Amino acid sequence: MAAQLAVTFTGLRFENPFLLASAPPTESDANIMRAFDAGWGGVVTKTIGLHPVVNVAGPKTKFLRASANSTYLSMQKRPGTALHSSWNWELISDKTLDWWVPRIARIKQAYPSRILVASIMAGSGSDEELRHWQTLAKACQDEGADALELNLSCPHMDRADMGSNIGKDQELISIVAQVVHEVARVPVWAKLTPSTTDIVLEARGAFLGGADAITSSNTFPSLPLIDPDTLDFEMNVDGYVSSGGLGGPAILPLSMAKMAQLTQAFPDKAFSGIGGIAEFAHALNYFLLGCGTVQVCTAAMLDHAIGPNVIKGLIEGMRSAMERHGWSSLEDFRGLRRDHVVTHSKIRRPDAKAYHGGYEAEGYAASDAATDAVADAATGATMKPASR
Numbered sequence: 001m002a003a004q005l006a007v008t009f010t011g012l013r014f015e016n017p018f019l020l021a022s023a024p025p026t027e028s029d030a031n032i033m034r035a036f037d038a039g040w041g042g043v044v045t046k047t048i049g050l051h052p053v054v055n056v057a058g059p060k061t062k063f064l065r066a067s068a069n070s071t072y073l074s075m076q077k078r079p080g081t082a083l084h085s086s087w088n089w090e091l092i093s094d095k096t097l098d099w100w101v102p103r104i105a106r107i108k109q110a111y112p113s114r115i116l117v118a119s120i121m122a123g124s125g126s127d128e129e130l131r132h133w134q135t136l137a138k139a140c141q142d143e144g145a146d147a148l149e150l151n152l153s154c155p156h157m158d159r160a161d162m163g164s165n166i167g168k169d170q171e172l173i174s175i176v177a178q179v180v181h182e183v184a185r186v187p188v189w190a191k192l193t194p195s196t197t198d199i200v201l202e203a204r205g206a207f208l209g210g211a212d213a214i215t216s217s218n219t220f221p222s223l224p225l226i227d228p229d230t231l232d233f234e235m236n237v238d239g240y241v242s243s244g245g246l247g248g249p250a251i252l253p254l255s256m257a258k259m260a261q262l263t264q265a266f267p268d269k270a271f272s273g274i275g276g277i278a279e280f281a282h283a284l285n286y287f288l289l290g291c292g293t294v295q296v297c298t299a300a301m302l303d304h305a306i307g308p309n310v311i312k313g314l315i316e317g318m319r320s321a322m323e324r325h326g327w328s329s330l331e332d333f334r335g336l337r338r339d340h341v342v343t344h345s346k347i348r349r350p351d352a353k354a355y356h357g358g359y360e361a362e363g364y365a366a367s368d369a370a371t372d373a374v375a376d377a378a379t380g381a382t383m384k385p386a387s388r
Helices: 029-038 097-110 127-142 170-183 199-208 249-265 280-289 308-325 369-379
Strands: 007-009 012-014 018-020 042-044 061-067 081-088 115-120 147-152 188-192 213-216 220-222 244-247 270-274 293-296
Touching (some): 018 308, 081 249, 097 115, 097 127, 115 127, 147 199, 188 199, 213 249, 270 280, 280 293
Parallel strands (some): 213 270, 270 293
Antiparallel strands (some): 007 012, 061 081, 081 244
8 A cells, every 4th residue: 555645633634744834934925835836734834923023133043063073063154064953033923914814815725725824922911912812813714724823932032921931831821722712713733842841731731721732842942152263152143142042953852852741641632743853764753752743944944945855855755664664654653652751760770679760879879890990000099899
């Protein structure tokens, strides 16, 4: 049987499980339609708000690169380097809702069978702000948006009642999800921040509020490196910098850890994985942990803005892997490794001694006899080996 790439996620049929994430590549209707032409199963718009935003006076996104034969990391373009990560401090869309509304309609008219997810954001500090979520939700779905993704994760917002500041508060998350759920006729996804003590608590709040799925995770709060010669941050405006979001290959293992927590806590819920995906081997990690779709940002930005070669590679890679393993659909392998992530105490030890969490019941663990001998020889010491 031929491999079936189509998936159903939160009741929506996707031609394939690969989505272009909410980011600079999805900031215009032209880019979104190019993305659908390239083959992406879905696209999440740049986050839409009610009020215009003004971005920093300078670059909004840059890429950190690593040298193969040294430990040098820098945003400077150099030959023979590999992508380490992306760094951005870009805010939500600088276009108003009135700008987006006719364009959502135009996109859906041109691509009625493709899934368009509207990313939206408002505040939570008052009833008026909560009504803004409903205004955004109703406007986007009325024009044909297939789902709504609540941006509860942007790490760049100064306001205490927006972005990741909401995403760190399970009560606020639940309130926002409930407010949107009250007016939504389409699935509601909650995009959570990784900058939290326990992402499971935040996810529980979202589900209690009526969210149909969780997207995890957004970029990790971070700073650009300081140039050792100029002593300036590699990305700055007038010498100053603020916290930005780290994405790309560097965050893949970190995002996987967050996702494993989520899918184990809620094995019957829907999750869209994001963070560090550039090829199918990366996406496979999220599928094996239990995700039903994945989203891509950094890799696409570096590939003609909307990733035509990235999506081609993802589709070919998925088809090849499914044929190699004898899988007919994503459901044949979704979650296969979810239960292989366990607490440290459940990892097998080399003997039957009692587990003490990495230390002896009293004092430090005894040192290895061979190590003692080497140390004695080096120092001329004749100390007696520690008691075992």
